[in-house]
Amino acid sequence: MITQKQRLYLLKISLTVLAFLLLCSCASKRDLVYFSDLSAASVVSDPKKENVKIAENDLVSITVSSLSPESDRLFSGNQNVLADASAPKIGYRVNKEGNIRVPLIGDYTVKNLSLDEARWGITDQLSKQIKSPAVDVALLNFKVTVIGEVNKPATFNIHDDKINLLEVLGLAGDMTVYGKRNNVLVIRTENGAKTMKRLDLNKQEALASPFFYMKQNDIVYVEPDKAKAFEYSQNTRILPIIIASISAVAVVLAVILKR
Known part of the structure; x- marks a missing residue:
């Protein structure tokens, strides 16, 4: 016969497991709004636009x-x-x-x-x-490549040398809900050297970056957030087993506590 003290002990274990599951299931807060710090009256000056230069093999x-x-x-x-x-x-x-x-x-x-x-x-x-x-x-060969957490990753031929980052993201069907808007990587090749810059599209300061306007052969990479990484992690394949095991334990505890 289980004692009252043992029942309380089992109940504490159950509550601890439940709390742990709730913590694990809580995804980090994500801001899905572009430039969410802009007020209704915000005025942001465009960065000094560097003219596209013609290069070898263009x-x-x-x-x-x-x-x-x-x-x-x-x-x-x-x-x-x-x-x-x-x-x-x-x-x-x-x-x-x-x-x-x-x-x-x-x-x-x-x-x-x-x-x-x-x-x-x-x-x-x-x-x-x-x-x-x-x-x-x-x-004729002005192109920008957009990859990562966008709906239509591709290389786009651009007919306007003043296109900006938001416009190329629009060509790629915008970011998915898993795309990290606060950590968009732009990779630029100039004079044989690669330069990389991360932009936070949740903040208006990104509008003033020289990397906000695209240059030929730019690569835009939208990084997935932790929720997407966890969803596709190999460890998630054991998640159904864990949930089934916890459910079985909960049933056993319920039967014991009724006695």
Whole structure:
């Protein structure tokens, strides 16, 4: 016959196990709201936007419109490339010397120039050959890769060199509920060196970071939180066994305490 003291002891054990399970089941608090510290009247200045520079091996699109249709046709291979993502990427490849070969001009150095600087320089050179040229220069291989806890991880070809981090996350279908908004990693390659920066998208200070605006070949990694890591951990495969065992113990205790 179980004594009253033993019953109390078993009851304490049961309560301890129950408390432990409750603590284990409590996930850490997560802030799923972007820039949750922004007030209704907050004004945040954009960071100084660094112009995208043309680099070796970039594929450059040049389109020209002038009073000379014959000359314009020399650049017609680039027409509508940016408007149609499925179109073949016909452009001018930057060689190891930093040059592209431009019709009517010949070899022209564009490496380390911004798109505007390249446009101004090519316009100036073409003005010596044709009348009133209107020139547009764009990058055909501007791409950003988004991986990790997003709904559609992929590499995206970008047609706007002023795209920001929120916009590329939107292209990737936004973060999942497991994505750590306070620890988004941006990996950037410039001049052969990689730079890594972590941004907290729960705080408005991320808006002022130079890594908030994307550059070609940036990689964005959204880290999963501990809840996701636990869900896919090998240890979780024994969780049903533990729960079943605890349930059996609870049934036995209930029977004993009724006696």
